[in-house]
Amino acid sequence: MRTRLFYTSIGILFFAIVKSQVGIGTSNPSNSAILELNSTNKGLLMNTVSLTSLNSASPMGSHVEGMWVYNIATAGTSPNNVIPGLYYNDGAKWVLMSINDNLPRIGDIKSSVITTDHDGWYLLNGRNITTLPTIGQTNASSLGFATTLPNSSDRILKGKNTSETLAAVGGNNSYSITQANLPNLSITGSTVQSGAHTHSYTNRGVNYWNYNAGGQNTTRTVNTEVRTTGAAGDHQHTFSVPSGGTNTAINQYPKHLVVQNFIYLGK
Template identity: 40%
Template sequence: MKNTLPCILLILGISAKTSGQVGIGTNNPSINSVLEVSSTNKGVLLMKNTMSTISAPSPLAAHVKGITTYNISNVNDVSEGLYQNNGTSWAQVAHDIPYGTLSNSFAAADNNGWYLLNGRAVSSLPANAQARAVSLGFTLNLPTADDRFIKTKDTPEALASPSGSSTISLIQANLPNVTFTGSAASAGSHTHIYSDRGAGSTTNSGNGDPNPEADNTSGTYTTQASGDHTHTVSFSSGGSSQQININPSYLVTNVFIYLGN
């Protein structure tokens, strides 16, 4: 037993100081560390395990806070990468992008778990991305972001529902309620001709006679109410019902949704 420990330390290249620091590849580990690994051409290789979901402790028998492992599976809500256990679940290290996050990009194709939001069939996605798309509510197709702006959800609206238009058409109800008044030009004056019979029965415009007559040779007279009439005028607005474009100035990008690897 006396020779066992020195042999192990020699094989591992470990130097231990009386202060308690342990060095691998170094004879002078930092006094602030319990263990220091040093190399100019090698790295630390962690254990590789297969996880099933972030909520299950597997490959552990139970959740243990602080354990780190490299997961090699791509299933459910986990993808390949470095994971750390917080005592109740697994969390991917340096990964804080929730599935379903949208991002604008000049990239032209799917990349690193980001999928172009172009209305494609969910069945055309990789199996893991399909499962995450379904969990977000997309069972048949991803929505398309082609020629659309992104807006926040209004109360009655469904998430990912397309709506809106890039143009509008004005109708009469859109116009201001204004009454226009004015007078006819002097060139619009006119006369009505009648014949003065001078004596006898009276014929006036009330019965539709085109030549009304009065039975006195002089005097001032008022026509009957039945002689009231209107003049109709019409004019063109000059418009052509062209729609109004309401698109502001914009910069063209692609839109991607994050579904992981």
């Protein structure tokens, strides 16, 4: 029995030396592959480990370039936290392999028609961070949210300028238009006549005429008479132009689609 086992081992070793390719499930592995797997109902099961962070080799003794593992742990602190998935080592850190170019990172913001937390994305609704899972609390604190998440309800997201604090809330829900907000326009108009002109008016009242003859005053009463002013040169008239406004409030929201805003805090 030992002799048979010995010769079998010698045969396998000889085959491996003669043919450097190894096939599992196939007797004719590719000449370009050192190992070829072939099965219609089975797959390759990678070894599973629990990584602690991207920049730590643990549980390995050191970083080894080209090593592949499947991580089952959710651990670490942003930006070096790890989530379950297939990783390779580039000699200095672990790199998550993903065909998704838009793999979310801690602190990413997105809009969605989804209304609840999902896949590590948390609704920005002003909640206390103590209501989040442990990983969410840790990553929220690392972003500077020590007590609550920002509340994006009825708010427009804007880019930060140099004088603003990140995630600060600003702006007003209403505003008033003053004269300074109006464009510098001149509203002009003209009267029917311009330049030097006269006006007619009706004078009513009593005129007194004095005659000395006979020593008695004589009075003549004039009920009405029309008189004309002299041409007094250019002069102005005041007139008003009504706006026709009805004091209707301004709708400050442009055309929009209502969505929810989420922040990625890991899962």
